[in-house]
Amino acid sequence: MGALFRRLIDDLGLNQARLAAVLGLSAPMLSQLMSGQRAKIGNPAVVQRVQALQELSGQVADGSVSAGEATDRMEEIKKSQGGSVLTGTGQTTSTGGAPTVRRVVREIQSLLRSVAAAGDIIDAADALAPTHPELAEFLRVYGAGRTADAVAHYEGHQS
Secondary structure, eight states: OHHHHHHHHHHHTOOHHHHHHHHTOOHHHHHHHHHTSOOOOOOHHHHHHHHHHHHHHHHHHTTSSOHHHHHHHHHHHHHOOSSEEEOTTSOEEESSSOOOHHHHHHHHHHHHHHHSOHHHHHHHHHHHTTTOHHHHHHIIIIIISOHHHHHHHHHHTOO
16 A cells, blocks of 8 residues: 555655545554555545545546646545545546446556556566567556556457
8 A cells, every 4th residue: 555655645746644634544544554554444435535546646647637637636535525436527436336447447557556667567568478468468558558548448358
């Protein structure tokens, strides 16, 4: 979890206190999560805010959301009470049903990016390409590509 929170801090230009406030956590609780002293978040609304911030972080990274818009969205995320998640378009999606494709893709991207930098993922994809081209493509698209491209890839591979 520490890597995830550090990435959110870096990508969104926050400090720990501000991230804690947006998530609805105390600063000590966030610190415990980041250091590994705590392993999970028990409040579903906080988990939903983390997911919304992950999506926002990706949109800032791919340039589809400006820093000013990100600040406004973080305030909306902070005010959210759970039960729905604010999407990048300003629409909400129910968290009780199936997750959206974009949300699934962001989870995959987040996981890959939490274990390796984009350059390392590309290097791994290049090494795998001769013998495992489909796996190499997966790594390139989800590990180092844009979210929109990963969504298209995901949708194209669903039967």
